Amino acid sequence: MEWETVIGLEVHAQLSTKTKIFSGASTQFGADPNTQACAIDLGLPGVLPVLNKEAVEMAIKFALGAHATVQHKSVFARKNYFYPDLPKGYQISQYDRPIVSHGYIDIQLEDGEAKRINLTRAHLEEDAGKSLHEDFHGLTGIDLNRAGTPLLEIVSEPEMRTAKEAVAYLKALRTLVRYLEICDGNMQEGSFRCDANVSVRPKGEEKLGTRTELKNINSFRFVERAINFEIERQINVIENGGTITQETRLYDPNKNETRPMRSKEEAHDYRYFPDPDLLPVVIAEELIEKVKRELPELPQEKRDRFMQQYGLSAYDADILVSSKELADYYEEAVKVSGNHPKLAANWVISELLGVLNKNNLEITESPIEAAELGHLVARIADETISGKIAKTIFECLWEKEGSVDDIIEKRGLKQVTDTAAIEKLIDEIIANNPAQTADYRAGKEKLFGFFVGQAMKASGGKMNPKQLNELLKKKLQG
Numbered sequence: 001m002e003w004e005t006v007i008g009l010e011v012h013a014q015l016s017t018k019t020k021i022f023s024g025a026s027t028q029f030g031a032d033p034n035t036q037a038c039a040i041d042l043g044l045p046g047v048l049p050v051l052n053k054e055a056v057e058m059a060i061k062f063a064l065g066a067h068a069t070v071q072h073k074s075v076f077a078r079k080n081y082f083y084p085d086l087p088k089g090y091q092i093s094q095y096d097r098p099i100v101s102h103g104y105i106d107i108q109l110e111d112g113e114a115k116r117i118n119l120t121r122a123h124l125e126e127d128a129g130k131s132l133h134e135d136f137h138g139l140t141g142i143d144l145n146r147a148g149t150p151l152l153e154i155v156s157e158p159e160m161r162t163a164k165e166a167v168a169y170l171k172a173l174r175t176l177v178r179y180l181e182i183c184d185g186n187m188q189e190g191s192f193r194c195d196a197n198v199s200v201r202p203k204g205e206e207k208l209g210t211r212t213e214l215k216n217i218n219s220f221r222f223v224e225r226a227i228n229f230e231i232e233r234q235i236n237v238i239e240n241g242g243t244i245t246q247e248t249r250l251y252d253p254n255k256n257e258t259r260p261m262r263s264k265e266e267a268h269d270y271r272y273f274p275d276p277d278l279l280p281v282v283i284a285e286e287l288i289e290k291v292k293r294e295l296p297e298l299p300q301e302k303r304d305r306f307m308q309q310y311g312l313s314a315y316d317a318d319i320l321v322s323s324k325e326l327a328d329y330y331e332e333a334v335k336v337s338g339n340h341p342k343l344a345a346n347w348v349i350s351e352l353l354g355v356l357n358k359n360n361l362e363i364t365e366s367p368i369e370a371a372e373l374g375h376l377v378a379r380i381a382d383e384t385i386s387g388k389i390a391k392t393i394f395e396c397l398w399e400k401e402g403s404v405d406d407i408i409e410k411r412g413l414k415q416v417t418d419t420a421a422i423e424k425l426i427d428e429i430i431a432n433n434p435a436q437t438a439d440y441r442a443g444k445e446k447l448f449g450f451f452v453g454q455a456m457k458a459s460g461g462k463m464n465p466k467q468l469n470e471l472l473k474k475k476l477q478g
């Protein structure tokens with residue numbers, strides 16, 4: 001039997017507001033426990049929440065960036081449940097009237113295909129506090145600093161078919177919220193969290209299978225692994241005559257498996273109802289227009305511009321716009337290179353990103369500055385150095401040995417382009433290798449490589465390859 005996988009993602013993006021969604025307490029990360037929770041976040045009697053306008057504007061920004069609809073009227077609702085990190089006994093969220101609906105994210109698949117993933121909705125809500133288990137023997141500590149932090153929950157349609165598509169969607173979504181500057185996208189710190197809903201069905205079947213919801217997947221790698229584990233598990237269960245239970249499952253990265261957390265039977269009845277302390281959110285068209293005017297160039301627009309302006313492939317452009325910082329780096333390098341966009345793209349993508357990844361560094365932490373990489377490209381383009389020598393210089397730049405021109409000068413790496421000097425060297429090589437010369441002239445053309453090698457060795461790789469080839473051919477012909 002052939003199976004088809006169905007995946008829908010729920011993403012919680014922590015909004016980068018200065019203060020909380022319903023109080024004036026700071027949202028700064030890393031403060032001492034319970035120093036950033038005010039009476040409202042603690043849910044003390046008699047307090048009233050006041051909606052943070054910045055959070056609303058960020059939701060509007062998201063809607064505009066994701067081609068979605070801003071609802072002119074949305075409603076906050078109470079989601080009731082008991083947990084120690086939720087002192088009010090309810091979370092303020094949105095239920096049947098979310099602030100954002102529809103929209104889509106376009107993803108780029110590895111085979112070069114593009115696919116559109118539709119969004120169902122995005123709604124505003126407050127985060128809960130944190131339970132701390134580690135430092136408390138037999139007890140649980142509660143830190144309410146995170147309580148009331150604004151979240152945008154972004155819900156996709158069940159339109160992804162592989163774990164790789166899910167990762168591509170998540171990456172595109174994270175790139176978007178970072179461009180919009182509404183979320184820092186940090187998965188480790190939990191400011192960009194994902195729950196994956198996964199089901200399988202026989203290929204060709206229209207009805208969706210029973211889904212499970214996977215939690216605790218806080219890196220792209222874990223998202224892919226958790227989904228793939230879950231697909232296999234579900235198929236196994238069904239093929240062995242069992243049925244899938246709708247439940248929440250926890251991913252364990254150490255064992256690379258998912259296991260049940262709570263089933264539908266134990267699932268909470270949240271008794272949603274409109275929050276009587278908060279008025280409906282009414283958004284005027286003028287506010288939407290204002291936010292629209294302030295929107296930066298977004299990833300897809302930038303990608304299209306890079307393809308047009310710099311003649312890049314969709315694949316290369318997609319990589320370069322994956323973060324705004326990387327795109328800026330590239331454009332700076334192109335400018336300094338004297339307008340050699342394709343060569344600059346090759347050096348950024350194949351060389352720089354390669355070593356950055358190997359060393360686990362972000363583009364903002366690159367030891368080689370954009371202007372310096374641009375200089376390097378300029379020196380290749382004006383034939384001061386060969387591509388091969390450029391790799392040596394690149395390594396020197398990485399080690400902070402100085403500027404490109406300094407390194408060329410100090411290490412004597414300038415390419416030999418003086419025809420007379422090249423000819424002199426060729427004459428010497430021909431004189432020193434009479435047997436090979438005779439064989440070549442007798443028709444053994446494969447020996448050409450031998451002469452190129454000799455010349456490169458004698459010049460320390462600095463010979464201009466094009467000139468060398470031409471002159472060598474002429475001289476060998478005699």
Ligand code: ADP
Nearest residue numbers: 006007008009156157158197198199208209211
């Ligand atoms: P809930 O609010 O209970 O989590 P939703 O209907 O809002 O349920 O769905 C949450 C997510 O689950 C959405 O991203 C949706 O696309 C996805 N989803 C719903 N049904 C399925 C299914 N059968 N298989 C995979 N994903 C699903």
Ligand code: MG
Nearest residue numbers: 010195197213
């Ligand atoms: Mg859910």
